[in-house]
Amino acid sequence: MSFTLHGIGVSGGIAIGHAHLVSHATLEVDHFVIPPHQIAAESLRFDAAIQTVRAEFETLRGEIPAGAPAEFSAFVDLHRMILDDATLSSEPRRIIETEQCNAEWAIKVQSDTLLAQFDAIEDNYLRERRNDVVQVVERILKALSGQPGYVPPPATDAEHERILVAHDLSPADVVQFKRHNFASFITDMGGVTSHTAVVARSLNIPSIVALHRARELVREGELIIVDGSCGVLIVDPDERVLAEYQRRKLAFGAERSKLAGLRDTPAVTHDGVAVELHANIELPEDVAQALANGATGIGLFRSEFLFLNRSDLPDEDEQFEAYRSVAQAMNGLPVTIRTYDLGADKQTEDGFTVGANPALGLRAIRLCLTEPQRFLSQLRALLRASHYGNVSILIPMLASSSEIDQTLQLIARAKASLDDEQIPYNRNVRIGSMIEVPAAALALDVFLRKLDFLSIGTNDLIQYTLAIDRADESVAYLYDPLHPAILSLVSGIIKRANKAGVPVTMCGEMAGDVTLTRLLLGLGLRNFSMHAAHVPDVKQQVLHADATALQTAARTMLRASDPVRLKMLLARMNSPIH
Numbered sequence: 001m002s003f004t005l006h007g008i009g010v011s012g013g014i015a016i017g018h019a020h021l022v023s024h025a026t027l028e029v030d031h032f033v034i035p036p037h038q039i040a041a042e043s044l045r046f047d048a049a050i051q052t053v054r055a056e057f058e059t060l061r062g063e064i065p066a067g068a069p070a071e072f073s074a075f076v077d078l079h080r081m082i083l084d085d086a087t088l089s090s091e092p093r094r095i096i097e098t099e100q101c102n103a104e105w106a107i108k109v110q111s112d113t114l115l116a117q118f119d120a121i122e123d124n125y126l127r128e129r130r131n132d133v134v135q136v137v138e139r140i141l142k143a144l145s146g147q148p149g150y151v152p153p154p155a156t157d158a159e160h161e162r163i164l165v166a167h168d169l170s171p172a173d174v175v176q177f178k179r180h181n182f183a184s185f186i187t188d189m190g191g192v193t194s195h196t197a198v199v200a201r202s203l204n205i206p207s208i209v210a211l212h213r214a215r216e217l218v219r220e221g222e223l224i225i226v227d228g229s230c231g232v233l234i235v236d237p238d239e240r241v242l243a244e245y246q247r248r249k250l251a252f253g254a255e256r257s258k259l260a261g262l263r264d265t266p267a268v269t270h271d272g273v274a275v276e277l278h279a280n281i282e283l284p285e286d287v288a289q290a291l292a293n294g295a296t297g298i299g300l301f302r303s304e305f306l307f308l309n310r311s312d313l314p315d316e317d318e319q320f321e322a323y324r325s326v327a328q329a330m331n332g333l334p335v336t337i338r339t340y341d342l343g344a345d346k347q348t349e350d351g352f353t354v355g356a357n358p359a360l361g362l363r364a365i366r367l368c369l370t371e372p373q374r375f376l377s378q379l380r381a382l383l384r385a386s387h388y389g390n391v392s393i394l395i396p397m398l399a400s401s402s403e404i405d406q407t408l409q410l411i412a413r414a415k416a417s418l419d420d421e422q423i424p425y426n427r428n429v430r431i432g433s434m435i436e437v438p439a440a441a442l443a444l445d446v447f448l449r450k451l452d453f454l455s456i457g458t459n460d461l462i463q464y465t466l467a468i469d470r471a472d473e474s475v476a477y478l479y480d481p482l483h484p485a486i487l488s489l490v491s492g493i494i495k496r497a498n499k500a501g502v503p504v505t506m507c508g509e510m511a512g513d514v515t516l517t518r519l520l521l522g523l524g525l526r527n528f529s530m531h532a533a534h535v536p537d538v539k540q541q542v543l544h545a546d547a548t549a550l551q552t553a554a555r556t557m558l559r560a561s562d563p564v565r566l567k568m569l570l571a572r573m574n575s576p577i578h
């Protein structure tokens, strides 16, 4: 039966393909349809895994030393009880049979149901037992991985015709897609500037977040259409709808090829104002896409992605190689590398504990300043790379003068240690600050005095100014770059930086939103950094804009406060006369 779901389109274009369901928050559990004659074998495989884990618990119990605290055996007994409960030891077998799926998928579906029940429990003690369930499930999955099972035949469709359907994905999950070729992905959760959506945009494939119940409603293998521009998902379309979307897909592709022809055209407005259009990247391999789309620099290398999807941390040499490769590949063009912005929704796997309110907790520079040794090794790697290209260092989430001072002192320490070892680096490497905390935007003087450049991070600036968690789709509707508070902060930062002669860039998602290009030009912005895929569209806007006329139009917008009037003024600004 055909039906439609609406979410937030995070990356434009149209994809038509077959749904591939992935389990909650992990890409490690695949979903296969098991042919009827293999179902019994799959159930036996599941039973064998349960037996293996049971035997593991027996061994563990037998190995507890005589004088060990009583909690040890109580802990093993609790896990054994969880394993023996029918919800884990037999319900998945029923799922294998009724849904004709692999054992891993069945156990994951069942554990998602159980965990959701735990999340709803009010009692703290009982809710904490959730982790015990997770640990037992992980043991079963591990046991299954040691049991050779059904190998699905190669997909009849190429991977690029598959659309990934997930309940939620972390930014670390999404960055792994760079190595796959899915046509599109859609999730139930996520906000428009969540890091998941931000990374999705860099994949340059149509995608939608905040669909609420897509993973529950869509079935494996079902034909679906993703319209990433409108945030519309059409499941099991009829022939007429399918034909219409095939036509739109072709038209979108033709428009993209036309824009690709602008690659080497300099971004200069109609009245002769030169504009820099740089790319945001997550991994060194993204440089190729940046260059292919005509970016004239890397405006934001989110270095924290080097730290994700691994159990160890990259050491100084590994980081140096990554930064140097980007610097060299850009061949003298500017490369701005941001020191790692870990914490909040981007966690390493080294057991670091997350605070109750991670977006306001030990994140980015705050985390770096609490662990100077790890930070120093990144600073040394960055400085060493500065010898091989046009590298600048960008610091995320600075909010106060003392944080700037501590950071600059650590950079001086990193430089001194390189001097001691006679390792070359660019002594005049520029140090800049993200302006993404409202406090920084409001107390800008100290940033202008102490740093070489600024970069406006509108994703966080909007999150913190409007008090909307960017990862929470229930408040995503409040995301509003045209809110008068945001316009006033952004305009103030640009104006004061321009007056002080300090270069200012914008690298948040606002910079790649073509509907805002003219407004930002009117506010005096001349340096934009965005996902590479957006560079051609933004360039087209720049080429047709008149920067002088836009100044007056932007001033009118700054005086307005009514949201309807603001939208009307923006539409007028985007009409062909400007």
Ligand code: PEP
Pocket: 198, 300, 302, 341, 436, 456, 457, 458, 459, 460, 461, 507, 508, 509
């Ligand atoms: C921002 O906050 O706007 C930004 C560019 O950084 P990130 O999205 O990585 O937080």
Ligand code: MG
Pocket: 396, 436, 457, 459, 460
């Ligand atoms: Mg940010």
